[in-house]
Amino acid sequence: MRAALFVGLFVVCGLGVSGANATDAVRVASNIVFDAKWSQYALPGQRRFITLLGAQQRPVAFDVFPYNRFRDALDAGLTDCILASHPARFEDTIASKSKVRFELRVFQRIGADIRTLPQVDIGILANLPRPSLSLRGEIVWHDLGSLEQAVELLAAGRLTGIIGDSTNIRMFGRTEIIEAELPPVITVDISLICRDTEPLREFVSAFDSSMGVSGSGQVPHGDLRHMVDYAW
Numbered sequence: 545m546r547a548a549l550f551v552g553l554f555v556v557c558g559l560g561v562s563g564a565n566a567t568d569a570v571r572v573a574s575n576i577v578f579d580a581k582w583s584q585y586a587l588p589g590q591r592r593f594i595t596l597l598g599a600q601q602r603p604v605a606f607d608v609f610p611y612n613r614f615r616d617a618l619d620a621g622l623t624d625c626i627l628a629s630h631p632a633r634f635e636d637t638i639a640s641k642s643k644v645r646f647e648l649r650v651f652q653r654i655g656a657d658i659r660t661l662p663q664v665d666i667g668i669l670a671n672l673p674r675p676s677l678s679l680r681g682e683i684v685w686h687d688l689g690s691l692e693q694a695v696e697l698l699a700a701g702r703l704t705g706i707i708g709d710s711t712n713i714r715m716f717g718r719t720e721i722i723e724a725e726l727p728p729v730i731t732v733d734i735s736l737i738c739r740d741t742e743p744l745r746e747f748v749s750a751f752d753s754s755m756g757v758s759g760s761g762q763v764p765h766g767d768l769r770h771m772v773d774y775a776w
Contacts, residue, residue, distance in 0.1 A: 569603040570747055572736070573623040575611050585714040593644035596754045597736065602747055618739055625738035625747075640736040640748050642755040647728035650677065651713055651721050652705045653698060658724045664704040667694045672707070675729040695721065 576582065578594050586594070598604050609617050609626075615634060617623045631639035650666070652658045662681045668674060670687040677683060686703065688694045694706040695716045706713075707729060713721065736751060738744040752758060 569605040570600075570625060570738075570744070571605050571607055571623040572597065572625045572627065573607045573609040573614060573617055574627040575609060576627075577608060578606055581715055582711065585711050587711060590644050590646070590711065593642065593755070597751055600747065600750055600754065602750070624744055625736055627734050628737055629732050629734055631735050631737050634737055636740050637737050638740050638745055638748055639738075640752050640755075641757045642752050643733040643735050646709050646711075646732045646734065648672070648707050648730040648732070649710055649728050650705050650707055650724040650726050651698065652724045653701070654720050654722050656704070658705045659726070661704060665702075667697055667703045667706040669694070669707075672730065675707070677729060678726060692716075 578598075583591055583594075598606070607623060609623065611628065614623075614626045614628060618626065618634065618637070626634070628634070631637065650658065658664055659679055660681075661679075663684065664679055664681050665684045665686060666677070667686045667688045669691070670689065674685055686697075688697070688706075691706075691708050691712055694703070694708060695713065695718060697703045698706045698721055699718055705724060710723065736748060738748055
């Protein structure tokens with residue numbers, strides 16, 4: 545999904561066995577590229593979370609992995625930590641108390657009012673649940689493979705609306721695409737989730753302290769409050 549959301553303001557890519565010593569760089573996997581363009585469009589809370597994570601005393605190396613490889617990457621030692629929701633789904637890990645929120649919204653072409661049309665064709669990434677929308681017309685859903693595809697179809701008039709994260713949609717720079725006047729339809733809270741080792745416990749605790757939060761610890765398994773695994 546166009547690297548669908550980030551790799552840091554200090555990108556270090558590539559795979560390999562991650563260091564376990566307290567002085568080695570902590571590898572953090574995400575399915576987003578956190579580059580300068582992402583930082584430009586990110587919301588202040590999102591930018592602060594990633595900036596402080598990359599500014600820890602212990603070096604941080606951001607990697608890009610697809611979400612479905614997160615568990616294998618942790619087990620194989622290819623990464624130390626991941627950025628994901630549903631911490632309880634990753635066994636033998638600890639999670640930050642600090643979270644960063646991403647909101648998925650409905651986007652439409654400028655000059656239209658998606659709320660009043662008798663029928664609307666909505667594009668949504670195939671891995672996302674179909675949310676309830678406060679629209680007057682009949683909704684026809686279209687499963688899509690990427691945000692790039694969604695944006696192109698909307699711009700071409702082949703869709704009435706699309707659902708996506710506002711930061712990523714703005715990164716496409718399509719001025720003819722705007723947010724519909726609707727509330728967020730999916731909300732995702734992302735944590736820093738790391739393998740449960742003493743050096744990484746210290747790292748997570750230090751990160752939480754820099755965020756003004758205390759009380760990092762092992763994930764309370766069974767806490768599955770979030771709506772989707774990873775919405776981008």
